[in-house]
Amino acid sequence: MCPSDALSIAGKQMTVKEILEEIEKDRAFYEESGGGVTFSGGEPLVQPDFLNALLNECKERDIHTTIDTCGFAQYKIISRIRDRVDLFLYDIKTMDNQKHRKYTGASNEPILKNLKKLAEGGSSIVISFPIIPSINDDDENVTRTAKFISSLPNIQQVNLLPYHRAGIEKYKNLGKPYKLGKIQPPSNQRIKSVKEKMEAFGLRVGIGGG
Amino acid sequence: MRERIRKLRKQSITAKPHISPERAILITEFYESEIANPVSIPVKRALAFKHVLENKKICINDWELIVGERGSAPKETSTYPEICCHTLEDLKVLDSRKKIPYAVDEATKKAYKERIIPFWKDRSIRDTIFSRMSDEWKAAYEAGVFTEFLEQRAPGHTALDDKIYKKGLIDFKKDITRQIQDLDFLNDTDAHNKEEELKAMEIATDALIHFAERHADLAGRLAKKEDNIKRRRELEKIADVCTHVPAHAPRNFWEALQHYWFIHLGVIIELNPWDAFNPGRLDQHLYPFYEKGLADGTLTKERARELLQAFWIKFNNQPAPPKVGVTAEESCTYTDFALINTGGVKADGSDGSNELSYLILDVVEETRLTQPSSMVQISKKTPDRFLKRAVEIIRTGFGQPSVFNTDEIIQELLRQGKLVEDARNGGASGCVETGAFGKESYILTGYFNMPKVLEITLNNGLDTRTGKKIGLETGDPAEFCSFDGLFEAFKKQLDYFIDVKIKGNNVIERLYAELLPVPFLSLLISDCIAKGKDYNDGGARYNTNYIQGVGLATTTDSLTAVKYNVFDKKHATMKELLEILEADFEGRENLRQRLLNKTPKYGNDEDYADQVMKAIFEAYFGAIDGKPNTKGGHYRINLLPTTVHIYFGKVVGATPDGRKAGEPLSEGVSPVQGADRKGPTAVVKSVAKIDHVKTGGTLLNQKFTPQLLADETGIDKLAQLIRAFFKLDGHHIQFNVVSSGMLRDAQKYPERYRDLIVRVAGYSDYFVDLGVDLQNEIIKRTEQSVF
Numbered sequence: 003m004c005p006s007d008a009l010s011i012a013g014k015q016m017t018v019k020e021i022l023e024e025i026e027k028d029r030a031f032y033e034e035s036g037g038g039v040t041f042s043g044g045e046p047l048v049q050p051d052f053l054n055a056l057l058n059e060c061k062e063r064d065i066h067t068t069i070d071t072c073g074f075a076q077y078k079i080i081s082r083i084r085d086r087v088d089l090f091l092y093d094i095k096t097m098d099n100q101k102h103r104k105y106t107g108a109s110n111e112p113i114l115k116n117l118k119k120l121a122e123g124g125s126s127i128v129i130s131f132p133i134i135p136s137i138n139d140d141d142e143n144v145t146r147t148a149k150f151i152s153s154l155p156n157i158q159q160v161n162l163l164p165y166h167r168a169g170i171e172k173y174k175n176l177g178k179p180y181k182l183g184k185i186q187p188p189s190n191q192r193i194k195s196v197k198e199k200m201e202a203f204g205l206r207v208g209i210g211g212g
Numbered sequence: 213m214r215e216r217i218r219k220l221r222k223q224s225i226t227a228k229p230h231i232s233p234e235r236a237i238l239i240t241e242f243y244e245s246e247i248a249n250p251v252s253i254p255v256k257r258a259l260a261f262k263h264v265l266e267n268k269k270i271c272i273n274d275w276e277l278i279v280g281e282r283g284s285a286p287k288e289t290s291t292y293p294e295i296c297c298h299t300l301e302d303l304k305v306l307d308s309r310k311k312i313p314y315a316v317d318e319a320t321k322k323a324y325k326e327r328i329i330p331f332w333k334d335r336s337i338r339d340t341i342f343s344r345m346s347d348e349w350k351a352a353y354e355a356g357v358f359t360e361f362l363e364q365r366a367p368g369h370t371a372l373d374d375k376i377y378k379k380g381l382i383d384f385k386k387d388i389t390r391q392i393q394d395l396d397f398l399n400d401t402d403a404h405n406k407e408e409e410l411k412a413m414e415i416a417t418d419a420l421i422h423f424a425e426r427h428a429d430l431a432g433r434l435a436k437k438e439d440n441i442k443r444r445r446e447l448e449k450i451a452d453v454c455t456h457v458p459a460h461a462p463r464n465f466w467e468a469l470q471h472y473w474f475i476h477l478g479v480i481i482e483l484n485p486w487d488a489f490n491p492g493r494l495d496q497h498l499y500p501f502y503e504k505g506l507a508d509g510t511l512t513k514e515r516a517r518e519l520l521q522a523f524w525i526k527f528n529n530q531p532a533p534p535k536v537g538v539t540a541e542e543s544c545t546y547t548d549f550a551l552i553n554t555g556g557v558k559a560d561g562s563d564g565s566n567e568l569s570y571l572i573l574d575v576v577e578e579t580r581l582t583q584p585s586s587m588v589q590i591s592k593k594t595p596d597r598f599l600k601r602a603v604e605i606i607r608t609g610f611g612q613p614s615v616f617n618t619d620e621i622i623q624e625l626l627r628q629g630k631l632v633e634d635a636r637n638g639g640a641s642g643c644v645e646t647g648a649f650g651k652e653s654y655i656l657t658g659y660f661n662m663p664k665v666l667e668i669t670l671n672n673g674l675d676t677r678t679g680k681k682i683g684l685e686t687g688d689p690a691e692f693c694s695f696d697g698l699f700e701a702f703k704k705q706l707d708y709f710i711d712v713k714i715k716g717n718n719v720i721e722r723l724y725a726e727l728l729p730v731p732f733l734s735l736l737i738s739d740c741i742a743k744g745k746d747y748n749d750g751g752a753r754y755n756t757n758y759i760q761g762v763g764l765a766t767t768t769d770s771l772t773a774v775k776y777n778v779f780d781k782k783h784a785t786m787k788e789l790l791e792i793l794e795a796d797f798e799g800r801e802n803l804r805q806r807l808l809n810k811t812p813k814y815g816n817d818e819d820y821a822d823q824v825m826k827a828i829f830e831a832y833f834g835a836i837d838g839k840p841n842t843k844g845g846h847y848r849i850n851l852l853p854t855t856v857h858i859y860f861g862k863v864v865g866a867t868p869d870g871r872k873a874g875e876p877l878s879e880g881v882s883p884v885q886g887a888d889r890k891g892p893t894a895v896v897k898s899v900a901k902i903d904h905v906k907t908g909g910t911l912l913n914q915k916f917t918p919q920l921l922a923d924e925t926g927i928d929k930l931a932q933l934i935r936a937f938f939k940l941d942g943h944h945i946q947f948n949v950v951s952s953g954m955l956r957d958a959q960k961y962p963e964r965y966r967d968l969i970v971r972v973a974g975y976s977d978y979f980v981d982l983g984v985d986l987q988n989e990i991i992k993r994t995e996q997s998v999f
Binding site: 027028030031033034035167168170171174 | 817893894897928929932933935936939940977982983986
């Protein structure tokens with residue numbers, strides 16, 4: 003233990019009950035803003051039983067639930083929880099499977115399939131699309147992504163998340179190498195152009211919100 | 213903004229505050245000549261008022277629409293030697309201090325030296341107060357346990373209701389005459405005193421009417437000399453307005469503003485009541501004139517805007533009267549806390565916001581002046597549009613308007629026993645003080661230093677700074693075997709010092725009632741005329757006294773730290789802790805860090821600390837609430853600091869929450885600076901655990917950077933945060949939108965800014981947690997968005 007907080011442990015083990023106590027503390031704010039709980043991560047779908055228990059309790063208490071996911075999971079896990087999730091924040095990083103494998107270490111096929119099933123099954127979805135210059139912001143990928151999204155029902159909006167370098171500090175603290183060191187955040191002009199390209203497909207597009 | 217307003221605003225902002233000896237000379241002249249005249253004191257005060265108004269220099273500034281100054285020109289600041297008389301040394305300090313100076317010229321110094329000081333030395337009420345206080349009172353006062361509000365300024369904190377817009381002073385005079393005729397000299401043993409007070413009120417009305425007529429004459433004379441036809445017409449109009457008001461009830465929007473302004477000047481020339489004076493619910497009072505003017509075509513929205521802007525500038529022309537003695541160096545503001553209320557509810561409980569409320573917010577934004585201050589009252593019936601408009605102005609970063617919960621204010625007033633209509637017509641004045649406008653004398657009597665009382669408890673009655681025993685002997689703290697034992701001792705000390713304060717107040721209150729009645733202010737406040745009693749003597753319908761608690765969070769975190777580290781976790785013994793505090797943590801940084809970072813703190817929505825806060829709050833409430841004052845009313849509590857938490861911090865040694873000796877205390881009901889680490893919702897939840905309804909006002913400050921509120925979503929979120937706080941029965945919240953300078957300071961002293969949240973990218977984070985490059989980038993962004 004370090005009394006000055008110069009070293010800190012981020013995160014701790016908590017029970018469902020303890021988390022619910024924290025969630026309940028902000029009830030007044032959810033009721034005023036129409037907000038609720040967002041389960042993010044990491045990746046919430048890697049703890050399906052725990053997530054399931056929390057979702058049950060939230061719905062019991064009439065609290066709005068959102069899952070922020072990369073979509074990389076077995077569909078049966080998603081299928082088990084979907085009726086108690088009011089909103090999915092769902093990432094699409096790139097349509098190019100090779101690139102997807104290169105940068106994330108996994109195929110995008112299950113991600114896109116899951117999204118299609120989820121959308122067709124009637125869940126409310128907001129897509130998060132990070133704009134990472136030189137990796138996924140090329141016209142071809144933007145167009146392919148927009149085309150795919152616009153073919154799906156129940157998509158409320160696409161949020162563009164411009165790459166930022168705020169994570170560098172975190173990597174430093176963790177003692178890990180930061181591999182995107184040279185990439186600069188996209189220009190406002192580039193962000194605007196991605197937005198317009200997607201809007202051309204009839205999508206509602208926002209900037210930020212991640 | 214029209215050229216006229218731009219010029220007047222510039223004149224107001226650039227004029228250098230001066231000490232104007234005019235009032236002091238006239239008052240001295242009057243008392244010298246009248247000293248042998250055997251009239252009653254109220255009548256003498258009224259005659260003194262008349263003498264000043266008849267003889268003071270008056271001015272009408274170029275292109276002004278609303279006229280009249282307290283001094284001889286804008287920013288010429290009057291003094292009040294009958295309350296406290298500045299020494300030559302005080303004048304030197306005021307003239308030369310770097311911050312908030314008041315220039316003093318040679319003629320002023322000469323007048324003070326030769327005439328004012330020789331007459332008022334030992335005669336001012338301040339001298340009388342100090343000569344009458346007990347040794348216990350003096351010891352506590354000198355130790356910094358409490359301050360005394362009435363040693364330099366008169367009882368005030370008063371706002372007006374709508375009665376003056378329906379009646380002219382001639383109508384008030386008729387009420388007074390009738391009241392005199394009805395006096396029952398057979399059965400009412402107080403009839404003589406009442407007659408004297410009523411006669412004094414009568415003299416005061418005539419004095420102000422005559423003062424307005426002087427302005428009418430001057431305007432007429434200036435009109436004759438004026439070559440510019442447009443301005444000549446305006447001056448003729450000003451002459452007409454000043455002939456009609458305040459003698460008669462105003463007939464239109466312009467007259468209503470000028471009417472209030474003359475009355476305002478009357479109040480602040482008669483004496484220097486605390487917190488200037490305040491029109492109160494201005495949008496409610498002026499709306500009938502606004503509506504009528506628009507309907508009959510005699511007023512346009514733009515003309516109303518211009519008149520309001522001109523009215524705003526008049527407030528800014530009147531800096532707060534400067535203090536004397538040691539406080540001259542410490543009192544650092546020209547602001548005199550006139551707080552204009554908008555929004556709220558009407559007497560029947562329906563939503564009070566109207567088109568004029570929005571126009572007033574425009575004026576606040578456009579004039580961007582520190583005086584008058586402005587606030588919005590938000591009830592559950594207030595439309596979101598109004599709240600959001602207020603948030604848009606808050607975002608521009610000059611701390612205005614502050615935001616109040618109307619429903620809570622009403623509950624507070626009802627709990628104190630006020631009529632529901634009086635409560636709904638009320639609001640907040642000064643910083644956050646609840647009042648039944650136009651019907652209540654609610655006197656703030658002084659700040660109370662809660663952490664000092666804890667320090668005295670931890671030292672068994674001793675003030676370690678002076679080495680004097682000033683409190684009770686409640687036992688050697690090292691002997692306490694439970695937290696409850698310590699808390700009981702704290703309560704005993706608290707009760708003791710509160711009683712010392714109240715005993716002193718009871719004397720001071722009588723001194724003002726007997727020596728410095730205020731007949732002019734009295735005739736404006738119900739039911740002084742009907743009772744034939746002065747405002748300072750219980751004439752108002754409601755008479756409330758407050759003692760303002762300071763350092764709630766510092767006391768909470770300190771007691772929590774003892775409970776947690778000494779009694780629960782046994783990280784240190786009480787004896788060790790006391791030694792460490794005495795050494796100001798010297799050589800024990802490790803333990804200090806534990807106290808700062810590994811100990812529960814108020815402001816994080818955690819019950820461990822918040823329950824301690826509730827116990828302290830109840831102890832403070834129990835020590836004060838319901839005790840009688842000498843005017844037929846009661847003592848109540850409120851929790852606000854203005855800037856006294858700095859001074860109070862200087863007299864308190866190291867505290868168990870990790871605060872070093874001499875550092876500032878927490879302010880208002882806000883958490884200790886940097887102790888809240890779980891974001892604004894947790895702060896709001898902790899603060900809402902205070903039973904606000906038992907107070908007459910609490911003050912919560914929150915800091916944000918401009919980017920956090922940059923877009924529509926930011927405005928919505930802030931509005932929702934406010935609504936949620938008010939749903940939880942909070943009283944008041946205000947927002948500082950921080951500057952780049954403050955962020956640089958945060959880089960230097962991260963421990964003071966643990967709670968500062970900034971917008972980073974698509975998310976927000978604690979500023980001090982960011983890497984230095986990112987911090988620099990945000991500083992750059994903040995600079996860009998500064999106006």
